[in-house]
Amino acid sequence: MKPIQYFVPKTMTEALSVLQEYGPKVTIVAGGTDVVVNMHHGKLKPEVIVYIGNLGLEEIKEEGNHLVLGALTKIAAIAASSLLKKKAPLLPMAASSLGNPLTRNQATVGGNLVSASPAADMAIGLLGLDGEVTLVSSRGQRQVALADFFTGYRQTVKKADELLTAIRIPLKDIKGTFLKLGRRQASSLSVVNVSCALSISQGGNCEEARLTLGAMAPTPIRATKAEGLLKGEKVTEALIEKAAQAAVDQTQPIDDGRATAWYRKKAAQVLVARALKQSIS
Ligand SMILES: Cc1cc2nc3c(=O)[nH]c(=O)nc-3n(C[C@H](O)[C@H](O)[C@H](O)COP(=O)(O)OP(=O)(O)OC[C@H]3O[C@@H](n4cnc5c(N)ncnc54)[C@H](O)[C@@H]3O)c2cc1C
Structure with a gap:
């Protein structure tokens, strides 16, 4: 078995430079609840792993007329958020239904979107709220509406050198x-x-x-x-x-x-x- 190169960047700049250098060879790991299961079943054989769990990106806040979720926000935090229960209650409902307590404490909202399962609970909730994602690479940053994000079975428009950093949801009286x-x-x-x-x-x-x-x-x-x-x-x-x-x-x-x-x-x-x-x- 070939050894896997493993990176644990402490800053966004470090993470983006690894992604730029290794591109399609890289598997990004956030909570790992999809990646590790796929590795275990032999469906995924990464050459290079970048663990992004130390980058922060764990927040739920109101910013102007938007709600913002950091990509590394845990599903359990979304399920428990009083801000979301008030402003976008279907998201805590979706989060509470995902997996089990162990999974929810580990899994992230960004990972749920990028895994792009047609059944992904947070993806269904966020697409239904007209959410958009922020994709960042060393080349710059772009916003993509979730309506344009999913392109096929477990496929998205995200490029190999891009990190999903946040999700923005317009606040509406719904x-x-x-x-x-x-x-x-x-x-x-x-x-x-x-x-x-x-x-x-x-x-x-x-x-x-x-x-x-x-x-x-x-x-x-x-x-x-x-x-x-x-x-x-x-x-x-x-x-x-x-x-x-x-x-x-x-x-x-x-x-x-x-x-x-x-x-x-x-x-x-x-x-x-x-x-x-x-x-x-
Ligand atoms: C027991 C069990 C039960 C589950 N039940 C459910 C369920 O009920 N509903 C459901 O929807 N899902 C379920 N899942 C699947 C999984 O837990 C979720 O999809 C979870 O949200 C994935 O998040 P993660 O942080 O663990 O992703 P990871 O496994 O770390 O990554 C998933 C994918 O996203 C990529 N990625 C992760 N974060 C980023 C980022 N910020 N930028 C770019 N790429 C990124 C990774 O490279 C990988 O391709 C379950 C999994 C398990 C093991």
Whole structure:
């Protein structure tokens, strides 16, 4: 077995220079809950590891009209955050549903996004809140909307020399919820997960609707047709059923060890309708 080169940078400059020098040979490790499992199963054989856990980047704050999460913020901290419970409650809901206490204390929000699993719980929550990520390299910095971040099954626009450093979420007056169906109550990846964020006018019409589905396509997806049906309308029982059907019509789930595509569609329709009802009550 070839020895693995291991770097533990203490500063961002140091980390970026290692990424610049070794590029595609590098595996970045944050919490390691995906990387180490993949190494253990022989799916990942890194030549160079950069452990970024000493770079700080662990914060949850309000900045102007945005919420900002540092990429190394632990899932457990998101689940417990009183700021997020007040301003973006579906994120603590999503975080509380991820894995088990041990995983949540180790796993990071940046790792959940870059792992780009179609079922990634934080990805579903953050995409549903119009989040954007900050990607930094020695070449500079760029902001990418999560709507443009996921490009395919476990693929993103992030380049090999880039670090994800933060996630920004626009603050809006929205009601939202996150629902997940797994094969067990805990420590289970989603068969389907749904985030729903609605803004309702004083007159009771839906001003903005954001519905996001996980494990229903190669990437996390927004149910744009259902969102279009809801926007500007009174959210009645009949419209909820129509929107749930439209959301599912836009998906292409697969059969896998967790569920069949047929079951996923049935379950997603129920979950979307339930999420919409919870978001208006
Ligand atoms: C028992 C168990 C249960 C789990 N349950 C769930 C679940 O219910 N829901 C769910 O969504 N996930 C689940 N996971 C998967 C995993 O825990 C999450 O995806 C987690 O958020 C990954 O974060 P991490 O910091 O551990 O990532 P790591 O394993 O460190 O990294 C994951 C990927 O992201 C890259 N990366 C990490 N951070 C950065 C960064 N800042 N910049 C650039 N690249 C980066 C790494 O190179 C790697 O490709 C589970 C895992 C385990 C082991």
